[in-house]
Amino acid sequence: MANSSKSFWRWFHQLGSPKWFYQKSAKWLPWLWAITAILFVFGLYFSLYASPVDYQQGNSVRIMYIHVPAAVLSMVGYLAMAVCAVIGLVWKMKMSFMAMRAIAPIGAVFTFICLFTGSMWGIPTWGTWWEWDARMTSELVLLFLYLGFIALHSSFSDRNKADRSAAILAIVGAINVPIIYGSVKWWNTLHQAYSVTKKGAIDPQMQTPLFIMIGAFYLLFVILVIVRLRLEVINRETKSKWLQEELA
């Protein structure tokens, strides 16, 4: 036990070093890409072809296999950003601010995908592409929070200040997300209730591909963050010797 916690802290410490991360992640990326590709092949095959058609929604139910994973990642992404912000402010780790900055645009894009696919699905199913419903509205507000974060971070000339200010905003936003969600829920609601892991609520033939897709989206998210993080490292460490040797 003591040994494993020791190795965890060692790993945590190493993760804080841009050099270690840059060199190791180059080796991780091909593996991660391969696993993600396999998951996507299986996930897309089952969700778009081999899963049953919904008796009411027809084929449009297949949009769900993109929509739900994107929704999950949009929220997990914001949470991850806030956690990075806390780590950065408390332990002053360089890498965590970089990660925070790397996550923001990816999270925003996933949020947009979630909203877009939701609208596409809403046209045949609800007869409207937009309704001021609790989940849609809070997802939209989440997109605005991401955009506010990006706007704040990009309007400083001093990168150090930008990191710390944006980190505070990310934390304040994270506290507000459940409040926003709760408030719009009491205000107006149309979206169906949570059913993904509820027993018997969804057919196993649909649940399995959905889980594969959620896994694939998680990995894709991680890969995209790593790729952006590597660019961020290059951007910030241009003057360091190891990087010049690495790139030469």
Next chain:
Amino acid sequence: MFVTLLKRELMLARRNWVAILIPLFFFIMVVSLFPFAVSPEAEFLQQIAPGVIWVAALLATLLSLDLFYRGDYQDGSLEQLLIMASPTQVAFSKVLAHWLVTGLPLVLVSPLLAGLMHLNYAPDRELLDPNHTPVMMLSLLLGTPTLCLLGAVGMSLSLGASRNGMLVAVMILPLYVPILIFGSAVITASLANSGYNAQLAILGAILLFALVLTPFAIGRALKVAVS
């Protein structure tokens, strides 16, 4: 120390009293645009009144933030204040002063707007003589301090940034959503003659929550701004 800081903020505000009145005029003017834009019919105005009054209050608070932070940041007195007292104290004194000189007057002039928007309109006064004004004032009284607190977070974060007028709005408006929802819901519930205590209670809960947490965030942000 806190009293000294507060006195300083209030004295600055008094010496610059015209600037303090501007948000108040803005509040009144924005609301009075709606009868021109939509329709001057009493029944209709009454329906949109809760939303209009709340949105106007929200924008007025947002636009008045600048007065309390920008000047001190630019002439360097913010740095001196942060050396003098703890960042949380500085933050709290600024927010309290901001609310006292813009939020509170806003609550006090709101009955005028209730009149302009025909909030207490009733087709038959003999039958029904509604008075929604106290409820509206109560909702503003509980909501505007939260607007000041959250706005202060955004304002102090953007102090060191290069472009900031729109930036504060983009950052803070999403966070204002819950207050807007419950604030106008209080008045709407009162208009429908149903209970509004639950909404008022939530508005109060958000205020307490923000009162405890945001001063730290504001203080921290002010420190980052001057660093």
